[in-house]
Amino acid sequence: MDKSVNIIGIGRHAKKNIYPCLQHLGVHIESVTTHSKEKALSKLEHLGIHACVYDNVDEMLKESKSDYVIIIVPMEEAYSLVMKCIKAGKRVFVEKPCGLNLEQAKDIYDCTSEMNTPVFVGFMKRYAPCYKKMKEYIKQGDLGYVRSFEAHFNVDASAFCETDSDFMYAVAIHYLDLLRTLFGDIKHITALKNEFGNGVSYTLMLTMDDGIIGTLSLENRASWTRESEGITCTLDGGFIQSIELNELVVHKNNFIEDNWQTLSEEDRVYRESYTPASGALKDLYLRGFMQEFIEFFKVDNTINDDNVKITSVIENILKQLK
Numbered sequence: 001m002d003k004s005v006n007i008i009g010i011g012r013h014a015k016k017n018i019y020p021c022l023q024h025l026g027v028h029i030e031s032v033t034t035h036s037k038e039k040a041l042s043k044l045e046h047l048g049i050h051a052c053v054y055d056n057v058d059e060m061l062k063e064s065k066s067d068y069v070i071i072i073v074p075m076e077e078a079y080s081l082v083m084k085c086i087k088a089g090k091r092v093f094v095e096k097p098c099g100l101n102l103e104q105a106k107d108i109y110d111c112t113s114e115m116n117t118p119v120f121v122g123f124m125k126r127y128a129p130c131y132k133k134m135k136e137y138i139k140q141g142d143l144g145y146v147r148s149f150e151a152h153f154n155v156d157a158s159a160f161c162e163t164d165s166d167f168m169y170a171v172a173i174h175y176l177d178l179l180r181t182l183f184g185d186i187k188h189i190t191a192l193k194n195e196f197g198n199g200v201s202y203t204l205m206l207t208m209d210d211g212i213i214g215t216l217s218l219e220n221r222a223s224w225t226r227e228s229e230g231i232t233c234t235l236d237g238g239f240i241q242s243i244e245l246n247e248l249v250v251h252k253n254n255f256i257e258d259n260w261q262t263l264s265e266e267d268r269v270y271r272e273s274y275t276p277a278s279g280a281l282k283d284l285y286l287r288g289f290m291q292e293f294i295e296f297f298k299v300d301n302t303i304n305d306d307n308v309k310i311t312s313v314i315e316n317i318l319k320q321l322k
Contacts, residue, residue: 003297004028006064006090008057008081009072010043013095018072019047021284021293033060057081061088068297071095075169079104082119086111093296095122096177097169097314098307105311109303118303120296123177123310127288127295130242133270134231135182137240137250144236146183149214151175151231154224158199164321167200167220168314175216175229177310182233184209186313191320198222204317245286246272 005027007014022029031052034040040053054060061084069085071078071094079099085092086108098121099105112119125131138146153175161167180186188207193200199221206214214233232241238252248270256264272286284290295301 001026001297003068004030004066005068005070006031006033006060006066007051007070007072008033008060008085010034010040011072011074014072015043015047017284017287017289018070019049020280021290022070023047023049024281024284024290025293025297027293027297030066031060031064033057057084061085061090064090067091068093075100079108082108083111086115086117086119089115089117091117091120091301093120093122093293096173096307097121097311099311100165100169102308102311102315105308109305109308112303116303118301119307120292120301121307122292123174123181123306124288124292125174125178126181127291128245129286129288129291130245130248130270131178131182131231131288132291133248134233134240134242138182138233138235143238143240143250143252146212146233146235148212149179149183149231149233150217151179151214152217152219152229154217154219154221154228156199156222156225157220158222161220164193164200165318167202167218168317171220172202172216172218172317173310173314175218176313177306178231179206179208179214179216180306180310182231183212183214185309189313189316191317193321202321 005022007029010032029049029051031054032040032044033054035055037053037055044051067090069090069092071081071092073081075097078094082092082094082098098119099108108119137143155171157167157171161170185208186206187209190205192203201221202218204216206216229244230242232239241249250268252266254264254266
């Protein structure tokens with residue numbers, strides 16, 4: 001890929017997921033900006049990356065030749081950096097959330113519109129092969145219309161999520177964006193929680209724009225040190241079920257009289273391929289990280305208000321949870 005990029009941040013997530021994607025795609029890393037040059041140089045050496053290192057964003061933006069900036073920093077630092085990079089005319093990728101409240105999200109959207117420069121928010125789940133295949137079947141229409149869904153996302157995020165706001169903006173935002181991508185805008189939402197014991201359980205009941213109803217179960221408990229997720233959506237002519245990120249089952253009804261007399265039930269199952277050829281990259285593809293960067297570097301990305309809409313949903317949830 002004949003692209004170069006400036007990166008702000010080199011924390012754990014960046015090292016494990018973002019830098020390996022860029023290296024695999026052949027993107028040239030022009031510079032890295034972080035709080036400590038010394039630590040950044042050590043980490044870059046470990047990754048085998050040679051790049052200019054800055055500890056001042058303004059200096060980087062002044063000297064940068066690349067049109068692209070990737071921002072991977074703690075949530076509370078992102079807003080000011082995104083605004084600064086947009087105003088410098090850069091095409092920005094930022095890890096979610098893009099703003100910690102609706103006012104900030106709207107500020108960023110207004111700035112992108114004024115500068116005519118899109119901001120790409122890191123909602124990688126919409127690019128995961130499992131969910132892209134699910135959306136493909138929904139759009140084909142062979143199974144009829146979606147009528148309902150049930151989804152779950154269970155993790156132990158207690159190390160970095162101490163409050164409802166932390167969890168909704170750092171974790172739940174991924175699944176809420178995914179549900180919008182699959183089933184349309186969220187028209188109504190009711191939020192419940194149980195905070196007894198070691199962690200918090202959330203249940204969200206949703207109605208989408210075209211009448212689809214569904215539930216999203218979210219767990220932030222030590223019980224789920226092994227992350228788990230899945231969606232089952234019911235359509236007129238069958239169902240589609242994702243099992244973790246590596247299996248998708250598509251069931252099509254066979255309307256045969258006395259179908260119990262024969263083998264009439266049919267499922268199509270998609271699974272990941274097991275091969276040592278993937279090395280350490282398979283996880284980055286199955287989680288959607290690789291595909292989101294392929295999308296980010298496309299020249300035809302347009303300005304959209306997805307981040308504003310999902311931030312509005314989260315603000316609504318947080319009001320109900322108070």
